[in-house]
């Protein structure tokens with residue numbers, strides 16, 4: 542069938558509205574009508590990367606309604622509401638069966654968007670088109686593995702549900718699962734986008750006494766304050782405040798969620814972490830950049846600091862997506878507030894410009910709105 546989608550056709554191109562072809566679902570696959578898709582910075586990493594596969598349909602934080610199921614799909618039916626998991630979960634590999642489905646071996650091809658059988662579902666201009674994270678949700682419809690779908694309660698609004706595909710679990714889980722913030726701790730969050738805002742929420746859930754945000758963009762500092770954090774424009778100012786709060790020791794946990802991780806930002810985060818404190822790196826570096834995590838080894842060992850990388854905030858999609866939506870329904874997790882501007886499918890480049898300008902928190906693309 543023909544579908545409208547937003548495609549990166551080649552390096553240097555921007556998100557481009559295009560009409561393309563979509564295959565029918567094969568065995569163990571489903572066709573989903575995409576309802577809403579969030580604008581996550583990770584798609585922009587793909588756009589900026591000269592080595593990333595193109596053409597590519599972006600989008601990996603989304604919700605939708607199942608329209609057709611292929612053979613061998615038993616636990617998903619037409620009409621089911623789903624949130625996509627940006628890491629598929631096979632429920633068989635070592636990682637899946639040991640409670641680390643965010644590391645599922647099927648995730649190996651999320652950057653190229655090729656399906657597990659080595660073929661593609663989107664085509665156009667005589668080429669196969671990848672779907673980012675094996676999803677490609679900047680499209681009216683997409684065909685994905687059943688392993689990429691998490692069924693949700695159909696009474697949950699699909700716009701907020703979309704955010705629980707990536708930004709919410711990644712940020713929230715960075716604080717809750719990875720930093721394992723404890724009551725009374727002082728937590729710093731570097732970068733207040735869709736990931737950082739949820740790291741702030743996660744830190745407060747765990748009982749943090751103070752969350753100190755570092756964020757250069759004024760709108761986003763105000764957003765952090767609306768969640769109960771104190772926000773500073775620079776590392777120096779934020780660290781001075783943390784020193785005041787901790788008798789000069791530094792933050793118990795530091796969560797890095799900046800758009801593009803650099804050596805300078807890593808060094809700042811490391812400096813802010815107290816002895817035996819936890820530094821969680823969630824924000825990603827550009828894959829084509831030089832070494833961007835360089836640490837003074839003597840302080841790493843002598844101060845017993847812990848430096849932890851994280852994917853998906855250590856969340857297991859099938860357990861944590863419904864759990865986060867329950868917290869939302871109970872009024873314990875803010876999701877509506879995160880959506881600060883809405884776009885149409887042909888406005889994605891504008892949405893990413895607004896993200897770069899810091900004039901939105903999370904942009905959401907209304908693809909087939911409810």
Ligand SMILES: NC(=O)c1ccc[n+]([C@@H]2O[C@H](COP(=O)([O-])OP(=O)(O)OC[C@H]3O[C@@H](n4cnc5c(N)ncnc54)[C@H](O)[C@@H]3O)[C@@H](O)[C@H]2O)c1
Pocket residue numbers: 580581582583584586707708711731732733734735736737755756757758761798799800801802806822823824825826851852853854896897899902
């Ligand atoms: N680890 C994972 O599983 C995972 C999942 C999703 C996204 N990500 C990554 O998380 C990062 C954040 O994503 P997002 O969608 O929230 O991006 P975003 O662009 O909306 O937010 C990043 C924020 O960092 C701020 N920032 C830039 N330089 C800074 C500095 N020196 N100090 C403090 N803040 C600074 C920016 O102003 C911006 O507000 C991206 O790198 C994204 O690719 C990682």
Ligand SMILES: [Zn+2]
Pocket residue numbers: 581582583601602627707708
């Ligand atoms: Zn994402």
Ligand SMILES: [Zn+2]
Pocket residue numbers: 629630631632633634635636637638642644645646647
């Ligand atoms: Zn697996």
